[in-house]
Amino acid sequence: MGAGDILFFLAAAVSIAAAVVAVTDERLLHSVLAFGVFLFAIACAFLIMGAEFVAVAQIFVYVGGVAVLILFGVMLTASRGAQRTVETEHPMWAMVCALVLAGTLIAVAAAYRPATAVQSRAVDVSLLGNALLGPQLVGFELIGLILLASVIAALAVVRREPGR
Template sequence: MGEVVVARILFLAIAALGLLAALGTVLSRNLVHAALHLVGFFFCVACLFVMLEAEFLAAVQVLIYIGAVAILLMFGIMLTRNTRGDDATSLSGPWRLPGLVAGLCLFGALVFGINNAVSPSGASPWAGEAARPSLVEREGEPAWAAERRRAVEDMGRVVGEEFLTRYAMAFELAGLLLTAALVGAVALAHRDEVGAAELPPTVEALPADSAEPVGTAAS
């Protein structure tokens, strides 16, 4: 039972770290720090995927959420040079109490729902280990079982094969979708030279040293 104890301790440690990172995302006043905490949280989720033996999902989580989404977020913060966040977007004064109540209600609903799903009668404990269904090949198993076994054992390969054969068109189309989104976003965000000349000088127009260096502001 030694490995079970190790697995449980590992889970608790990762979950605790994830919770801390999530709290840091919500509570930090500096947007860059919040984004870094978010990266930490994504990484903890990837670790949980590894513990569930979903290694491919873990790799995708790191590549897409940390590699793409979080970095895009950082670029967004840096390009707008707004590291301190907007006071108007954080709750203050009279709205704080209703917000707290709503959050607690959501928490209660989730606890109730998950508890019911895990142990409807309340009899079985919250903690438990379940082994993944056996992946050993058996005689006379149906085709779908063999297929599922292959997909679980070798997920990256199966996903890759599907992308390049059956979903080839959807895959290409996703590429077109991203191109179109990029082209359209650039066209929409692009400011005409005439319009820019009429506007008062913005942060970009100021000398570089007078702009606050991004990310060095203490929170």
């Protein structure tokens, strides 16, 4: 077993464990912390796959943005009861659905044989830059628009009516 394999299994184990804790733990803060660990493990998985820029972008945006946002949400909606969450009464059906989903996806994944060989070299950042400002330019501009729209939407939703 090469070091790459060990690293992958470590990252995979941590991400699965953290995801399970994030979706099952009763205390909200523990859930969110486990989610943070999960995001970091996914960033490590990206690094193992040779996507350096995406891994760093994942840390920047997800850990530094989404996780912080969620923690802000936890802080602002703190009440006596909300710190302990209760699950629905029938988790068994959800478990069955999740197992079926997992089984199907794993079966398909195991049967997949890629047509071309896997490239294991890390993708250079300049390639990404050229793609973003070249063929993917429309997407690049559009995502700026989406970000603007979502910020305005979020502000509009939380605005207090004037006069309150």
